[in-house]
Amino acid sequence: MFLRRSNYSHPEFRAGVRDFQRVAPGIAAWGLMTGVAMVQSGMGVVESLLMALLVFAGSSQLAAIPLILAGAPLWIIWATGFCVNLRFVVFSLHLRPFLAHLPMWERICHGYLTADLSYVQFTSRFARPGANAAERQAQEAYLAGNDMVNWMAWVGSSLAGVALARLIPQDWGLAFAGILCLVGILCSLATTRLRLVSAAVAGAAAVAAYGLPLKLNILLAIATAVLACMVIEKFPGGHAARP
Amino acid sequence: MSDIDGRTVVVVVGLALITVLARGFFLMSGKAWSLPHWAQRGLQYAPIAALAAVVVPEVVTVQGHLVSNWQDARLFAAAAGAAAYFWRKDVLVTIVVGMAVYLPLHIGWSW
Numbered sequence: 097m098f099l100r101r102s103n104y105s106h107p108e109f110r111a112g113v114r115d116f117q118r119v120a121p122g123i124a125a126w127g128l129m130t131g132v133a134m135v136q137s138g139m140g141v142v143e144s145l146l147m148a149l150l151v152f153a154g155s156s157q158l159a160a161i162p163l164i165l166a167g168a169p170l171w172i173i174w175a176t177g178f179c180v181n182l183r184f185v186v187f188s189l190h191l192r193p194f195l196a197h198l199p200m201w202e203r204i205c206h207g208y209l210t211a212d213l214s215y216v217q218f219t220s221r222f223a224r225p226g227a228n229a230a231e232r233q234a235q236e237a238y239l240a241g242n243d244m245v246n247w248m249a250w251v252g253s254s255l256a257g258v259a260l261a262r263l264i265p266q267d268w269g270l271a272f273a274g275i276l277c278l279v280g281i282l283c284s285l286a287t288t289r290l291r292l293v294s295a296a297v298a299g300a301a302a303v304a305a306y307g308l309p310l311k312l313n314i315l316l317a318i319a320t321a322v323l324a325c326m327v328i329e330k331f332p333g334g335h336a337a338r339p
Numbered sequence: 340m341s342d343i344d345g346r347t348v349v350v351v352v353g354l355a356l357i358t359v360l361a362r363g364f365f366l367m368s369g370k371a372w373s374l375p376h377w378a379q380r381g382l383q384y385a386p387i388a389a390l391a392a393v394v395v396p397e398v399v400t401v402q403g404h405l406v407s408n409w410q411d412a413r414l415f416a417a418a419a420g421a422a423a424y425f426w427r428k429d430v431l432v433t434i435v436v437g438m439a440v441y442l443p444l445h446i447g448w449s450w
Contacts, residue, residue, distance in 0.1 A: 118429065118430050118431050119430045119431070121431060121434055122430070122434045125434075139347065140343060140344060140347070142343050143343065143344060143347040143348060143351060146348060146351050146352075147351045147354070150351060150352065150354075150355035150358075151351060151354045151355050151358055152355070152358055153354075153358045155393065156354060156357070156358065157354070160350070160354055164347055164350055170349070170350060170353065173350055173353075173354070174350075174353050174354065174357055177353075177354045177357045177358075178357050178360070178361060181357060181358060181361035181362070182361065183389045183392075183393075184358075184361040184362040184364070185361050185364040185365070186382075186385050186389070187362070187385075187386075187389075188361070188362055188363060188364045188365040188366050189364070189365040189374070189378075189382070190382050190385065190386075191365075191366065192365045192366055192374075193373065193374070195366060196369075196371075200366075200367065200369055203363065203366040203367070204359065204363040204366055204367065206366070207359075207362040207363035207364075207366045208358060208359050208362050208363060209362075210362060211362075212389070212390070212393075215386065216386050216390065219386055220386075268442070268445075268446060269412075269441065269442075269445050269446075272413065272416065272437075272438070272441050272445075273434055273437075273438055275394060275397050275398065275413075275417070276416065276417070276420045276433055276434045276437035276438065276441075277430060277433070277434055278390055278393060278394045279394055279398075279417050279420045279421055279424070279433060279437065280420060280421075280424050280429075280430030280431075280432075280433030280434065281390060281430060282387060282390045282391060282394060282421075283421050283424035283425060283433070284424065284428070284430065285386060285387040285390065286387065290384065291383075291384060291387045294384040294387050294388045294391070295387045295388065295390070295391040296391070297388070298387070298388035298389070298391040298392045298395075299391040299392065299394070299395030299396075300395075301392070302391070302392035302393075302395055302396050303395060303396050303399060303400060303405060306396055306400060306403045307403060313392070313396070314389070314392040314393060317388065317391070317392035318385055318388045318389050318392055321384060321388035321391070321392075322381045322382075322384045322385055322388060323381075325381075325384040326377070326380065326381050326384070329380070
């Protein structure tokens with residue numbers, strides 16, 4: 097975590113901070129509009145503040161708001177939240193070997209703080225877990241710096257959104273900056289032909305399956321794209337597309 | 340404050356625990372095991388797939404249906420943002436260029 101001196105005094109910590117700063121404006125715009133959306137849709141200020149501070153997952157917050165206001169049963173709201181978050185289960189599987197040397201509560205803290213963009217930046221900077229203690233320390237410091245900026249940008253802008261909800265008209269569409277931020281990250285990941293195939297298959301599948309309940313289209317799209325790429329990899333020439 | 344809705348607080352705390360559960364799902368157990376090779380290979384395609392699955396519907400659908408009208412600011416802004424990324428290799432430039440295309444079309448022409 098970023099509270100540990102061995103992390104925040106490490107040069108990789110600053111690299112993590114610097115990398116996330118490039119995408120922080122997009123996250124901040126998204127957080128701001130999530131804060132505005134919570135209040136404008138009718139949630140109380142205290143409940144909105146609590147949600148911004150604790151839940152720390154924009155997509156599940158946006159999915160839960162209409163269900164809360166409609167008085168849906170608790171288990172439906174929570175099941176929806178979990179399904180929207182299922183991609184994080186996949187991320188935690190990927191992060192596990194990088195964090196396995198840490199005590200349990202630190203692993204869980206790192207997991208909780210690592211949202212989409214930190215996961216993407218971390219896994220594109222480090223292809224494999226550190227081979228020795230120094231490498232593992234560098235990776236942990238990078239993740240801590242990256243997560244810290246993510247947390248500050250998201251929570252700070254969400255709180256600002258709750259405070260300014262009456263002043264910012266939602267139909268300006270400022271939340272689109274968050275989508276553009278994800279578009280930029282997506283382009284930065286498109287480094288091989290097979291990854292482009294993965295993006296194309298996942299995008300098409302997510303649209304085609306949009307009608308599925310509980311945002312299951314996202315999980316289905318990830319599974320379809322990964323399977324498609326693994327099958328294509330098997331064909332002659334498929335390996336040439338790998339990095 | 341007196342008008343705090345207790346049920347909403349319970350929902351919110353539950354959602355926070357669900358964030359912890361999902362993001363920590365495979366981090367909780369301390370037992371030593373490693374992923375099979377095929378799973379490690381598959382995982383390198385997962386991040387971009389997850390992003391595309393979240394982003395693409397936000398750009399090309401209206402209330403769950405594919406856009407039928409090309410006069411949609413999001414299409415042009417996303418295309419401009421992607422082109423800007425490959426021009427300067429910088430996510431911040433993507434956001435700035437995309438919004439510079441989006442806001443005039445969206446607010447000015449209400450696309």
